[in-house]
Amino acid sequence: MAPAETRRRILEVAFRLFHEQGYHATGIATILREANVNSGSLYHFFSSKEDLLVGVLEYALEELDPQVMARVRERTADPIERIFALLDQYRSMMVFFGCRMGCPMGNLALEVADDLPEARRLIHQNFVNWTRHIKGWLDEAADRLPARLDREQLANFVLTVMEGGIMQSRASGDLAPYDDSVAQFRNYFDSLLTLADIESGRPIGTNRVPVFASEDAK
Amino acid sequence: MAPAETRRRILEVAFRLFHEQGYHATGIATILREANVNSGSLYHFFSSKEDLLVGVLEYALEELDPQVMARVRERTADPIERIFALLDQYRSMMVFFGCRMGCPMGNLALEVADDLPEARRLIHQNFVNWTRHIKGWLDEAADRLPARLDREQLANFVLTVMEGGIMQSRASGDLAPYDDSVAQFRNYFDSLLTLADIESGRPIGTNRVPVFASEDAK
DNA sequence: CAGCCACTTGATTGATCGATCAAATATGGT
DNA sequence: ACCATATTTGATCGATCAATCAAGTGGCTG
Known part of the structure; x- marks a missing residue:
């Protein structure tokens, strides 16, 4: 997969989930699953939730x-x-x-x-x-x-x-x-x-x- | 302590904490601590969060x-x-x-x-x-x-x-x-x-x- | 006094939380 | 081809989550 595309996919999924469920109600695990990304990748681009x-x-x-x-x-x-x-x-x-x-x-x-x-x-x-x-x-x-x-x-x-x-x-x-x-x-x-x-x-x-x-x- | 007063104290503390931090960000443990109540008491009055x-x-x-x-x-x-x-x-x-x-x-x-x-x-x-x-x-x-x-x-x-x-x-x-x-x-x-x-x-x-x-x- | 029921105690559960990290792989520059 | 860096893998961490429950206390009634 293209490298820079991962970050954008995470952002889009996170934006959607924050919108649907709110910030606290959205778990990192859900974001990872829906964006098809492993936790390490997410924390490579973002230092924290x-x-x-x-x-x-x-x-x-x-x-x-x-x-x-x-x-x-x-x-x-x-x-x-x-x-x-x-x-x-x-x-x-x-x-x-x-x-x-x-x-x-x-x-x-x-x-x-x-x-x-x-x-x-x-x-x-x-x-x-x-x-x-x-x-x-x-x-x-x-x-x-x-x-x-x-x-x-x-x-x-x-x-x-x-x-x-x-x-x-x-x-x-x-x-x-x-x-x-x-x-x-x-x-x-x-x-x-x-x-x-x-x-x-x-x-x-x-x-x-x-x-x-x-x-x-x- | 008066029995019926406990329920009201829980409600007041929960109302304040939900207001201060929101619903999801407020843990049951915090409510228990600030209301001086044990978990069993809370779940005696309320079946769930x-x-x-x-x-x-x-x-x-x-x-x-x-x-x-x-x-x-x-x-x-x-x-x-x-x-x-x-x-x-x-x-x-x-x-x-x-x-x-x-x-x-x-x-x-x-x-x-x-x-x-x-x-x-x-x-x-x-x-x-x-x-x-x-x-x-x-x-x-x-x-x-x-x-x-x-x-x-x-x-x-x-x-x-x-x-x-x-x-x-x-x-x-x-x-x-x-x-x-x-x-x-x-x-x-x-x-x-x-x-x-x-x-x-x-x-x-x-x-x-x-x-x-x-x-x-x- | 006996017995019942409302209420309290507090340790403990399994699930989920956000976050870490060493190892593996891919990418881009020279 | 080679190295350095960027990115990915995925198991795993301790903390915290909401919730449970058996045992106990206290008060009220009959």
């Missing part, structure tokens, strides 16, 4: 754009709709897994952040990486948004809504809480767009009208 | 109102401000623990929901219990909110914001993401209050004006 986790988190950092964000860019052109397309993509994942597993980064954040400082730093980096894409899309649509809006804060809020919604849907075993969270966020977003319309003298509804204001806007 | 977790979740279900919600009710009278007082109470907890540990229920939701069906059900019940309080406060303030607002959906959204914000703050080791999430939610909430003012013919700003609309409202 914690070091393996660090490798996985660096791997995730590299794969976010090609594996996740690229698909959104292909499918959706409008920067604002890209945000909701991304939220819908996570929804599809939840459908595929039957409301299980959730967000791999969110899971690790709550499981290991306190005890593994290096892992915590990289999880944070992954979140920053994620929200940077959102922030970029918000910047692209800056002229459609209120001038005083803190777009970075709003970008973080998108992640908050996504993670909070997924958590509730995993707990309930139902997509409704996730859908409801996105619906509330959509409503908030539409109110921002409407405000920007007023601000810049455009006719209200140039962008989109929040559901609670639709009567007044007519 | 999973059964102990179920006990902890039922215990949490009982303690939410007296330990968490009661303080909010005492401190704050206005139903809407109670929501933000609750969010501020979780903030205080994060300050106290230095952005560690987070929400005990949220942690368990992401760690065990997939593998322990009974635990998942009870975690869901805890979330339902939490949001029912919020829903109650929103209903109290129904006349200040838009008529078409789905108050249950909004109540779930409060939990979404809280959990998503805490996750990000644990990952970053900083309270800013949590504060930012609450700030964005406050802004959304204020826009709802303003909309209700318009809807019912009250002067705008009777309740509160969102930061992005303050210029227009004058």
Whole structure:
């Protein structure tokens, strides 16, 4: 077998198992079996289980754009709709897994952040990486948004809504809480767009009208 | 020692350790040591570690109102401000623990929901219990909110914001993401209050004006 | 006082945990 | 071809895991 390919195979299997079962619940033996690797090989590339986790988190950092964000860019052109397309993509994942597993980064954040400082730093980096894409899309649509809006804060809020919604849907075993969270966020977003319309003298509804204001806007 | 007190002591210690370290990372031996109990006693009350977790979740279900919600009710009278007082109470907890540990229920939701069906059900019940309080406060303030607002959906959204914000703050080791999430939610909430003012013919700003609309409202 | 049952003691189980290491093999450079 | 280094093999380690159980203690009831 190719040498450099082994390391990548270990990372992919470990990433998947950490996602499926969590960090502590995943034994080294399981990783070895599913990756068809002996323990010596794994410990040749990674000095410990914690070091393996660090490798996985660096791997995730590299794969976010090609594996996740690229698909959104292909499918959706409008920067604002890209945000909701991304939220819908996570929804599809939840459908595929039957409301299980959730967000791999969110899971690790709550499981290991306190005890593994290096892992915590990289999880944070992954979140920053994620929200940077959102922030970029918000910047692209800056002229459609209120001038005083803190777009970075709003970008973080998108992640908050996504993670909070997924958590509730995993707990309930139902997509409704996730859908409801996105619906509330959509409503908030539409109110921002409407405000920007007023601000810049455009006719209200140039962008989109929040559901609670639709009567007044007519 | 009093007999029935042992069970409660085990539950309290287990709840604290699950919160501090997580479910899988907490060994039975640690629980026994910190609760000053022998293994036989623990297994007299709980048939397995999973059964102990179920006990902890039922215990949490009982303690939410007296330990968490009661303080909010005492401190704050206005139903809407109670929501933000609750969010501020979780903030205080994060300050106290230095952005560690987070929400005990949220942690368990992401760690065990997939593998322990009974635990998942009870975690869901805890979330339902939490949001029912919020829903109650929103209903109290129904006349200040838009008529078409789905108050249950909004109540779930409060939990979404809280959990998503805490996750990000644990990952970053900083309270800013949590504060930012609450700030964005406050802004959304204020826009709802303003909309209700318009809807019912009250002067705008009777309740509160969102930061992005303050210029227009004058 | 007798007897029952709830509760406690604490040593011990087999399984699994993460990790080690000497030996064998493969690879790449000269 | 040869050496040095990179990688793989797989048995094995002590520690820790959740869980068991026979023996004991203490309190309550009849």
